[in-house]
Amino acid sequence: MTTSMNVLTIDVEEYFHVSAFERILSAERWPEYESRVEQTTRRLLERFSDAGAKATFFVLGWVAERHPGLIRSIREQGHEVASHGYAHQVLTVLTPSQFRADIRRAKYILEDIIGEPVLGYRAPSFTIMEETVWALRILVEEGYLYDSSIFPVWHDRYGLHGANPYCHRLTTAAGPIWEIPPSTLPVHNMRLPVAGGGYFRLWPYRLLRRWLKAIESAGHPLVVYLHPWEIDPGQPRLKAPALSRYRHYLNLHKTEARLTQLLQDFRFGSVCEVVAPILKLSRERVA
Ligand SMILES: [Zn+2]
Numbered sequence: 027m028t029t030s031m032n033v034l035t036i037d038v039e040e041y042f043h044v045s046a047f048e049r050i051l052s053a054e055r056w057p058e059y060e061s062r063v064e065q066t067t068r069r070l071l072e073r074f075s076d077a078g079a080k081a082t083f084f085v086l087g088w089v090a091e092r093h094p095g096l097i098r099s100i101r102e103q104g105h106e107v108a109s110h111g112y113a114h115q116v117l118t119v120l121t122p123s124q125f126r127a128d129i130r131r132a133k134y135i136l137e138d139i140i141g142e143p144v145l146g147y148r149a150p151s152f153t154i155m156e157e158t159v160w161a162l163r164i165l166v167e168e169g170y171l172y173d174s175s176i177f178p179v180w181h182d183r184y185g186l187h188g189a190n191p192y193c194h195r196l197t198t199a200a201g202p203i204w205e206i207p208p209s210t211l212p213v214h215n216m217r218l219p220v221a222g223g224g225y226f227r228l229w230p231y232r233l234l235r236r237w238l239k240a241i242e243s244a245g246h247p248l249v250v251y252l253h254p255w256e257i258d259p260g261q262p263r264l265k266a267p268a269l270s271r272y273r274h275y276l277n278l279h280k281t282e283a284r285l286t287q288l289l290q291d292f293r294f295g296s297v298c299e300v301v302a303p304i305l306k307l308s309r310e311r312v313a
Contacts, residue, residue, distance in 0.1 A: 036252055045151040070252075108144055109146065145304065147170045152175050211241065
């Protein structure tokens, strides 16, 4: 057990919101599907409470509207509520004004539920990339103090290869914003994603633990991300392309035990707890 604090993040969405399924399942059909987000998120809250861990929950506005009691529980248990946007559209299909409307709507809904400012944002499928970096300026203008959407890797659907892989302050035309990238491991001149989602489920835990310890002992907080549907092996199976199915359903039955182990091996807090200088930004912007 080490004493350094790491960042734990959860993207609160349904199993049918996942970007890999958007071609087979349009947003108009979402209400037809069985909702499972409340029970799975509450199970995550129990695991965190057992371990004394805190996290940042990036909540989808669409989910918050339907489960306001869940969002209040998250906050009441001492976790941070942040925004995952409203409609889970990847940024590459949005115009800047559509993006602004989406993040404004989500922030309004969440702040209305918890009664305090929402400071952070994570894009659907980490889609702040080279062609969508304009989004950072709009986040500043809409009152967000940090973003956690830039994945410094190569991937077929997201990533910004060569981006700063550690928590850092960025400057936009509208002012500063903090960037909190998910953790990656340097391998030759590439960076290997290791700290969340399908990657968290893919590697043997002992190997993963060794990699995460290496990042932590180099003096950087880990930034881990998971989704409630990743601890739900009983979720309805969707007919998607083979690669998407592989990524989505891989080792779902093992995730909860693996998470419990992770919570024993590392200490976790919310983004604002671990990267405290973020909170100074609001004072700077007012000044
Ligand atoms: Zn998402």
